[in-house]
Amino acid sequence: MSWFLLALVSAISLASADAFTKKLFPVSTGMELVAIRFFVPAVALFPVVFFLPYSQLDLTFWLLMVLLVPLELLAMYLYLISIRDAPLPNTLPYLAFTPVFNIATAWLVLGETVTSAGLLGILLITVGAYMINLKLEHLRNIRSLVKPFLAIRQNKASLMMLGVAAIYSVTSVFSKQALSYIEPKLFGAFYYFCIGVAALLWVGFSRPRSFNVLKKQKLHYLFIGSLMVIMVISHFLAIADIEVAYMIAVKRTSLLFGLLYGYYLFHDEQIRKNLFAGLLMLAGVCAIILT
Numbered sequence: 001m002s003w004f005l006l007a008l009v010s011a012i013s014l015a016s017a018d019a020f021t022k023k024l025f026p027v028s029t030g031m032e033l034v035a036i037r038f039f040v041p042a043v044a045l046f047p048v049v050f051f052l053p054y055s056q057l058d059l060t061f062w063l064l065m066v067l068l069v070p071l072e073l074l075a076m077y078l079y080l081i082s083i084r085d086a087p088l089p090n091t092l093p094y095l096a097f098t099p100v101f102n103i104a105t106a107w108l109v110l111g112e113t114v115t116s117a118g119l120l121g122i123l124l125i126t127v128g129a130y131m132i133n134l135k136l137e138h139l140r141n142i143r144s145l146v147k148p149f150l151a152i153r154q155n156k157a158s159l160m161m162l163g164v165a166a167i168y169s170v171t172s173v174f175s176k177q178a179l180s181y182i183e184p185k186l187f188g189a190f191y192y193f194c195i196g197v198a199a200l201l202w203v204g205f206s207r208p209r210s211f212n213v214l215k216k217q218k219l220h221y222l223f224i225g226s227l228m229v230i231m232v233i234s235h236f237l238a239i240a241d242i243e244v245a246y247m248i249a250v251k252r253t254s255l256l257f258g259l260l261y262g263y264y265l266f267h268d269e270q271i272r273k274n275l276f277a278g279l280l281m282l283a284g285v286c287a288i289i290l291t
Helices: 002-024 030-044 046-050 059-085 088-110 116-131 136-140 142-153 156-178 184-206 208-215 218-239 244-251 254-266 271-289
Strands: none
Touching: 002 030, 002 059, 002 088, 002 218, 002 244, 002 254, 030 046, 030 059, 030 184, 030 208, 030 218, 046 184, 059 088, 059 156, 059 184, 088 116, 088 156, 088 244, 088 254, 088 271, 116 244, 116 271, 156 184, 156 218, 156 244, 184 208, 184 218, 208 218, 218 244, 244 271, 254 271
């Protein structure tokens, strides 16, 4: 059960980082948001480089890192732009499709399969996330029920988040493959350190003035960065002990916490409908736990 509690900690810390990034930095550019999210983790996790078992790391491990780091940067950039430009209920729910994609990616890469109850749980989480974008008038006829999905074509932020979900379904399985080389806690810290350094280099070379945002609101970005450190360590400790699709499904309850933040920080007017959808997601989590 420890994996579940760790996944829940990861979900809460991620939802908190998302909500406070949107609240505290509403007009920051994409590059500034990348700097805010990665500066503290890159610095805080630096000591891990002195404890790596370098003799155990072969070419395959480093090739995995070369594949994963750019994908993580792309996903985080799209993720931050998405939550900045649109209400959280219109973007975060699409992230729930990651465990659905994981059914395929985890089977192809790791040979992992899910039970019937596990599949039910994943589907409930996805349906609940989808319902968040349903309006009451959509329930009047079947054709209207597909409107939220069709609207993705017109909603750039939602489309970006669906792309993020697809990217995370790939990075989650390949990063678990890398866990065979290093213990989860150590790998998670090193992995996010590498992503943080790559992000800061990317910002530094492409838009160095984005670092100016770090000179202001120091306590704010330190707070957000600390949440990200907690998120990544709990993520890798959890994913080492359970199938990828299950862990990611539980972590996607961050969407439910995001809805609560949307209500308290941004005054979301559809909180009742959204919470009902959130309860479906929780039912899905229960189905996964009982497998």
